Amino acid sequence: MTAWLHIVGVGEGGVGELPAATRLLVSFAEVVIGPPRFLADLEPIIASHSHPELSSPDEVRQRSLEAVARALLDDGDGPEEPVATDIGDHRVLIEWQPPLANMVEQVLRQRGKPTVVLASGDPMWFGIGASLARHLDAEEFVIHPLASSFQFAAARLHWPLQHVATISLHGRPPEGIHPFILPGHRVLALTSDAGTARHVADALVARGYGQSRMTVLENLGGQDERITETAAELFEADSIGDFYVLGIDCVADVSAPLLPPVPGLPDEAFVTDGQLTKREVRAATIARLAPYPGALLWDVGAGCGSIAIEWMRAARDAEAIAFEREGERLQMIAVNAAALGVPTLRIENGEAPGSLAGMPAPDAIFLGGNVADDALFQACWNALKPGGRLVANAVTLDAEAALYRRQAWLGGDLVRIDVATLDAIGTQHVLRPRLPVTQWAVVKPEQWLAAQP
Template structure:
């Protein structure tokens, strides 16, 4: 199939920097799609129809499909495959219908200016996204490259870094990369003093944690005192077991039913880049704890649902995984398992005899893996130490093979 749509990346130097092939495709185009800034670059005498992106962006799909078969171009910044329209177009058109003609990406240019190796850097964007969406990537010594929303982004990021104990981090602010107005400046987050930052900028971030600030691994099983809670939570050992069975995967959705302080939701989001979680919790004070814990430990991807299952599950998007940890009742499993996508994982914990009886009956009908877990910790007994056992927990997990 010969592509009828070409996605052309533009550097900071504008259309004069296009490759001969890209310039030829643009000259032949009958329709040109792009943002207002890109369309303004076209010469006044260019005969193509100009189509600006609609808001919301997805509404442009109808315009793209209406142009099918005519020579058309999409104008984008840098490499359209790096946080550009190429990925979205792949959901609208067949792969053979469009071709991407990239310019050097802001990430490539920034890495070249800073002397960084791209394979060792996490490349992210806060353009059209909240700054909180990248905060989970912070760790001492990490290097990040970030596409900014506008000129205010570096200062906003510096302020958030200070709030999280990363005030020693250095921000390299690179403006108009590859253009005649290119400029590179740097500042430490705690004393950030760069002003008049251009709207078109990329940030190189060298993360440095302040002395005494506690940081956390993304491996499930955070210490219980990492969370604000009222004692009603899935404790560390059982939480690690639950997350292993839930199998967090990038972009997938978890239902955390009876979420308590949200520890399962938070750890799911930390372990699954781009993941989402819905924490269903009827108690207002615990919903506040969930929000606080997520803000500190997993700032992006969490939704909090006020309600009691199973009624609160109605109308929610279908999950890839479900955790039932807030007490099992009749009718909860059918509602949760019935909504679970094929291949999805369900994990349930029971402490009371009544809940355990429900799990035993479900295991007999549906199979899966059933465990009884008892954890004992060493604690002082007078001048000595002894084992103090916690209440045993029954753990059941199952993978949905097909329609329930």
């Protein structure tokens, strides 16, 4: 398959500052898609000439684009000869139409036409190239990267990039900053507009990181480049524009709570009505569920959402669906998800197993409510992907009996978790036991019995 799409990284200087060979590549595209500030450097060209040796104008344009692309891959200074520059061009300029799903569709509608997408910096670093790669075969497109704004920002700040967290808050909730707020941590963030920095400053102050240094790096690499720095507690967004990278050098107050991505956050980190998997058991549960990048968890009977939230915090791009029937708990889940940096947690209201129907197949399931309900378990087990993991925690005798039956049928590990915490009887100290938790963890095999014997 011949590449019909070329995704070109552009800096603040615009298309005019691209290398000559890359500009030539743009000139042979039938369609150019990008933001208005980049398209402003181009003019739509509509012309028509005949050429008897070639079957169609489309073939001319495709062959011309391929010739230029080959020259670029060969590190040449220009296109291979002959390029049919005398045949004429027909170029259409298309401005991006957010949101992202629309932008992807704008490109996919051009499939087969010689098309160039103009993107900022490195298209594969939180750019449109990364999104399009999920919809295209590798043979269909070529990436022409430029230095990322992250690289420019790290150079200006003299921060070793390998020790910096690079995240995107562009088009995303600014609460996504929370998992990265850690003592001594440095973060570079893409932003949506001036309001993003204001939200981040508020989050830092609320978390006890008001002394953190915030650096706004505007129009990096352009003539209007500007860099300003201040403490989060003193930050004012009135004077900044909408095109900038935000640098954060986290400085914690002595009393700031430590909330790392390692499972087992303090119980006090969650808003709850008491329906909470306690810290020690929660850490053991997440370890058994084994989060990994991009994996999907079902948290069935989510309570305040602690398992789903810690799952998403533990691995890059991990996803979760929290199933809960109680209205007040649904609000608690949403509050906790935002406060702990996973605002994209999906929350589903309804009575399970009915509420599970039609949901994406999970890679892991945590069963924390109605554990003894065989119909609920069967619905979860049927939905789980082969090779997926299911973990169920029981505290009642009925739930324990159900776990024993299922373990005898499907195998897996049964573990009793006993935790005791410091308490007092009069003037004497004791370790007071909590309710023990029986935990069953099992991996679904590729071949399994469809019904319980």
